[in-house]
Amino acid sequence: MLKKIVFGFAALVVVLVVVIALQPSEFRVERSQTIEAPAPVVFAQINDFRNWEAWSPWARLDESMEVDHTGAETGEGAVYTWQGNDDVGQGRMTILESTPSEEVVIKLEFIKPFESTNTTRFVLTPAGENTEVSWIMAGDNTFMSKAFGLFFDMDAAIGADFEKGLAAMNIAAKQAAEKGETSAEDVTPAEVEAPTEAPAAEHDAGAAEDDASAEGDVP
Numbered sequence: 001m002l003k004k005i006v007f008g009f010a011a012l013v014v015v016l017v018v019v020i021a022l023q024p025s026e027f028r029v030e031r032s033q034t035i036e037a038p039a040p041v042v043f044a045q046i047n048d049f050r051n052w053e054a055w056s057p058w059a060r061l062d063e064s065m066e067v068d069h070t071g072a073e074t075g076e077g078a079v080y081t082w083q084g085n086d087d088v089g090q091g092r093m094t095i096l097e098s099t100p101s102e103e104v105v106i107k108l109e110f111i112k113p114f115e116s117t118n119t120t121r122f123v124l125t126p127a128g129e130n131t132e133v134s135w136i137m138a139g140d141n142t143f144m145s146k147a148f149g150l151f152f153d154m155d156a157a158i159g160a161d162f163e164k165g166l167a168a169m170n171i172a173a174k175q176a177a178e179k180g181e182t183s184a185e186d187v188t189p190a191e192v193e194a195p196t197e198a199p200a201a202e203h204d205a206g207a208a209e210d211d212a213s214a215e216g217d218v219p
Helices: 002-021 039-047 049-054 143-149 154-179 199-203 206-210
Strands: 026-035 066-071 078-083 090-099 103-112 116-127 130-140
Touching (some): 026 154, 039 049, 039 116, 039 130, 039 154, 049 078, 049 154, 130 154
Antiparallel strands (some): 026 130, 103 116, 116 130
């Protein structure tokens, strides 16, 4: 009887491992919204990390969060580092590519509570006097991330935060467009409900068990 139980359990483990292994090797979360401002104004909101405080859905999770801006002032080579409470963790963003009024590609590195590296892209498409903005996050799924994905809908969780961020960006960009201003000093934070935690905690909760292979938080 004991042998049957052991063999049955082993068979279940094998099936589970196979199911996990067959999950996508990459993940992608994407949300889009029409921003009521011209592309150059919207681009400035994204291309200058100092502007992110006005619309990032995670900016208000920790009011005492330590933030540092290094490298280029804007565009390619600009670096944003943060360190805060358990909700925001620690990490770094670096702008890798910057095409005026078209696209910004960012390397997103989570350091704490878990390590992982993902790519974030903002794609801008002019629509008359408005701009269609697509916010995309993509990266590799580790084995443990795949397992976690069986029980957690990352697209829904992170996607909801993207939607809040885009809604706040719309407010900030409209404000900047109305004033004819695009610098960080000119834009006040938009009112937006903060998420309960940053995407690193959402995506890498499963990866915590896989810390050896290393794949955690956005401010």
